[in-house]
Amino acid sequence: MVATNAELFALALQQHQAGHLQAAEPLYRQILQSDPQHADALHLLGVMAHQVGDHAGSVEYISRAIEINGDSPVAYSNLAIALHDLRRIPEAIAAYRRVLERNPQDAKTYSNLGVALKSQGLLEEAMACYRTAIQWKPDCVEAHNNLGIELKDQGQTAAAIDCYRRALDWKPDYVEVHNNLGNALKDHDALDDAVASFRRALQLRPDYSEAHNNLGNALKDQGKLDEALACYRRAIELNPQFVNAHSNLIYTRVFCPSPTDHEPWADHQQWNLHHAAPLAPCIEPHLPDRSTDRRLRIGYVSPDFRDHCQSFFMTPLLSSHDREAFEIVCYADVARPDQITDRLRAHVDIWRNIVGQSDEQVAQQIRQDQIDILVDLTMHMAHNRLRVFARKPAPIQACWLAYPGTTGLPTMDYRLTDLHLDPPGLNDQNYSEESMRLPDSFWCYDPLDDESSVTPLPAAEQGVMTFGCLNNFCKVNATTLQLWAQVLNAVVDSRLVILTGEGSHRQQTRDMLRQAGVDSDRVTFVPHRPRAQYLNYYHDIDIGLDTVPYNGHTTSLDSFWMGVPVVTLVGETVVGRAGLCQLTNLGLPELIAETPAEFVRITTELAHDLARLSELRATLRSRMQASPLMDAPRFARHIEAAYREMWQRGPTTPRQLPGQP
Numbered sequence: 001m002v003a004t005n006a007e008l009f010a011l012a013l014q015q016h017q018a019g020h021l022q023a024a025e026p027l028y029r030q031i032l033q034s035d036p037q038h039a040d041a042l043h044l045l046g047v048m049a050h051q052v053g054d055h056a057g058s059v060e061y062i063s064r065a066i067e068i069n070g071d072s073p074v075a076y077s078n079l080a081i082a083l084h085d086l087r088r089i090p091e092a093i094a095a096y097r098r099v100l101e102r103n104p105q106d107a108k109t110y111s112n113l114g115v116a117l118k119s120q121g122l123l124e125e126a127m128a129c130y131r132t133a134i135q136w137k138p139d140c141v142e143a144h145n146n147l148g149i150e151l152k153d154q155g156q157t158a159a160a161i162d163c164y165r166r167a168l169d170w171k172p173d174y175v176e177v178h179n180n181l182g183n184a185l186k187d188h189d190a191l192d193d194a195v196a197s198f199r200r201a202l203q204l205r206p207d208y209s210e211a212h213n214n215l216g217n218a219l220k221d222q223g224k225l226d227e228a229l230a231c232y233r234r235a236i237e238l239n240p241q242f243v244n245a246h247s248n249l250i251y252t253r254v255f256c257p258s259p260t261d262h263e264p265w266a267d268h269q270q271w272n273l274h275h276a277a278p279l280a281p282c283i284e285p286h287l288p289d290r291s292t293d294r295r296l297r298i299g300y301v302s303p304d305f306r307d308h309c310q311s312f313f314m315t316p317l318l319s320s321h322d323r324e325a326f327e328i329v330c331y332a333d334v335a336r337p338d339q340i341t342d343r344l345r346a347h348v349d350i351w352r353n354i355v356g357q358s359d360e361q362v363a364q365q366i367r368q369d370q371i372d373i374l375v376d377l378t379m380h381m382a383h384n385r386l387r388v389f390a391r392k393p394a395p396i397q398a399c400w401l402a403y404p405g406t407t408g409l410p411t412m413d414y415r416l417t418d419l420h421l422d423p424p425g426l427n428d429q430n431y432s433e434e435s436m437r438l439p440d441s442f443w444c445y446d447p448l449d450d451e452s453s454v455t456p457l458p459a460a461e462q463g464v465m466t467f468g469c470l471n472n473f474c475k476v477n478a479t480t481l482q483l484w485a486q487v488l489n490a491v492v493d494s495r496l497v498i499l500t501g502e503g504s505h506r507q508q509t510r511d512m513l514r515q516a517g518v519d520s521d522r523v524t525f526v527p528h529r530p531r532a533q534y535l536n537y538y539h540d541i542d543i544g545l546d547t548v549p550y551n552g553h554t555t556s557l558d559s560f561w562m563g564v565p566v567v568t569l570v571g572e573t574v575v576g577r578a579g580l581c582q583l584t585n586l587g588l589p590e591l592i593a594e595t596p597a598e599f600v601r602i603t604t605e606l607a608h609d610l611a612r613l614s615e616l617r618a619t620l621r622s623r624m625q626a627s628p629l630m631d632a633p634r635f636a637r638h639i640e641a642a643y644r645e646m647w648q649r650g651p652t653t654p655r656q657l658p659g660q661p
C-alpha cells in the first residue's frame with residue numbers, strides 16, 4: 001500500500017524532530033516529487049539545510065515555500081535567520097520585519113532583528129528592539145544578553161552587568177552569558193568577579209575556547225602572566241584558528257621577562273602558519289608608479305581613532321603631515337566614534353569607516369584606493385587587522401605605535417622605531433621587519449589636556465615622600481616589586497601608589513612587598529578613572545617608579561606632563577628602553593639607571609633632594625613642550641622622510657626570526 005503525502009510528511013516530521021536528518025530528507029523530497037507545491041515540505045527542507053550549514057540552500061527552499069504560502073511568520077523567521085547567516089543583512093532585516101507585521105509580540109524576532117540592526121551600525125534601533133523583546137517577554141534571555149553586549153560596548157558596564165545577571169536569573173546555566181558577564185566585570189575593574197564568571201562558564205563548558213581566552217585577559221590584568229599564557233594556549237589548542245587568542249598570547253609575551261629561548265618566535269610562526277599562510281594566494285602583484293618625488297598616498301589602519309591613548313600620538317602626526325607631499329587615508333574600525341574621532345578625521349584627506357567589513361573587503365578597498373604605504377597601528381593588540389596586512393594590499397607595509405616590537409608577519413616590510421630604542425645592531429635579530437630609525441623619538445605626544453594643572457610638590461607640604469606607578473598593572477611583576485621595595489626601604493616612611501582594579505591581586509602585591517620589608521599601610525591602590533581624574537592622581541605623587549622589563553610608555557609621558565619625574569631602569573629588550581628614550585629627549589639622563597643598584601641610588605638621592613624635585617615639578621611641563629617629544633612638525637618631517645626612504649628601497653625580503661627554520 002502506497003503511503004499518502006500526509007503520512008509521509010508525518011513520518012518525515014517525526015524523524016526530523018528526533019534529529020534523524022538523513023532519514024527525514026528523502027521523505028521530504030519524495031513528497032515534493034509528487035507535489036512540488038507542498039509548502040510545508042519545502043519549508044522544513046530549508047530548515048534542515050540550515051541545520052547542516054547549507055544556508056544558501058535554506059534560503060532557496062524557504063523562499064519557494066513563502067511564494068506558495070506567504071502568510072507563514074515561522075517561514076519568514078527561518079528565512080531571516082538563514083539570510084542573516086549569509087550576511088545578507090538588509091534582506092534579513094526585511095524578513096524579520098515581515099514576521100513582526102504578522103506577530104508584533106514575537107520577542108525572539110525582536111531580539112534577532114536587533115542583532116541584525118547592530119551589524120548595520122543602527123545601534124539605537126537595535127537597543128530599542130532588545131528592550132521591546134524584554135517588554136513582551138521578560139524571560140527572553142537572548143534579549144537581556146544582547147542588550148548587555150550593546151551596553152558594555154557603549155561603556156555602560158554597570159548596566160550591562162545588570163542585564164547579564166537578569167538573564168542568569170532566568171537561565172543560570174547560560175554559558176555565553178557567564179562569559180559576557182565576565183567581560184563586563186573585567187571592564188568594571190571587578191577582576192576577581194570576572195575570573196569567577198569565566199571559570200563558571202568553563203565549568204559548564206570546559207572546551208569553551210572564548211572563555212579560556214577571556215580568562216587569560218582577566219588574569220593578565222591581575223599581573224598573573226604565566227596563568228594568562230596558559231589560558232591563551234588552551235584556547236588555541238581547542239581552536240587553532242582562534243586568531244584573537246593567538247595575538248593575545250604574542251602580545252602578553254612582550255610583558256614577560258626577557259626570554260632566553262626562541263619560544264616567542266615560535267608563537268609568531270604558529271600565528272603565520274594558521275592565519276597568514278592560508279592568505280598567501282590572495283596576494284596580487286603591485287605595479288605602482290615608482291617615481292620617488294611624487295605625492296605618496298599613506299594609509300593608516302586602526303580601531304583606536306577615538307578617545308584612546310593612541311590619539312595622543314596620532315593627533316600631532318595627522319595635524320602636521322605635509323598634505324601637498326602626502327595624501328592621508330585612514331581606515332577606521334571605530335564602532336563608537338566620538339569627539340576625538342571627529343578631530344582626527346578633520347586632519348586627513350579620506351576617511352574610510354571599515355566597521356563590520358571583513359578583512360577581505362578592507363583589503364580590496366585599500367587596493368582600490370591605490371595606497372602606496374599602509375601603516376598598521378595595532379600589531380597584536382586588541383581588534384587588530386593583521387589579516388588585512390597578510391593579504392599585502394599595498395606595495396609597502398609598515399607597523400608603528402602599538403608597541404615597539406615585531407608583528408612577525410612576512411608581509412610587513414618595515415617597523416618604525418628610533419635610535420634610542422633600537423641602536424643599530426642591538427636587537428635587529430628580534431624583528432621580522434626592517435627597522436627604520438627616527439632620529440629623536442618613537443613618540444610625539446599631545447596630552448589632549450586643556451584643564452589639568454601642575455600642583456606643588458606633595459612632599460614639601462606633607463613631609464612624606466610618595467612614589468607612584470600608574471602603568472598597566474600587568475607590568476608590575478615580582479622583579480619590579482623587589483626593586484621598588486629597596487627604594488621604599490631606603491626612604492623612611494615613604495609611600496607607594498599603584499593603579500589597578502579591585503581584586504585579590506592587590507593583597508598579593510601587599511604581601512610580596514611586606515615580605516620585602518614594606519608595611520602594607522604604606523601601599524595605596526587607586527582604580528582606573530576617566531582621563532581627567534586619572535591625571536589628578538599625579539597631584540599626590542612626587543616621583544614615578546618605572547617598571548621592568550617593560551617600561552612605562554604613555555603613562556611616563558603623562559607623568560612628565562604633570563610635573564612628576566620618572567626614574568627608569570634600562571631593560572634588555574626594546575620595550576625596556578622607553579624610559580631611556582624619553583628621558584634623553586627631555587635632557588634628563590641622570591634619571592636613567594643601567595643597573596638595579598643604580599636605580600635605587602638615583603631614586604633615593606632624588607627623594608632626599610626636595611629642592612631638585614620642586615624644580616623638576618615646576619619645569620617638566622615646559623621641558624616637554626620644548627623637546628622633540630612634543631614637536632609635532634619636526635616629528636612629522638622625520639616620519640615622512642622614513643616613508644620616502646621606504647618608497648625608495650621598496651618591499652623587503654621577509655627576515656627570519658630566531659628559531660625559524
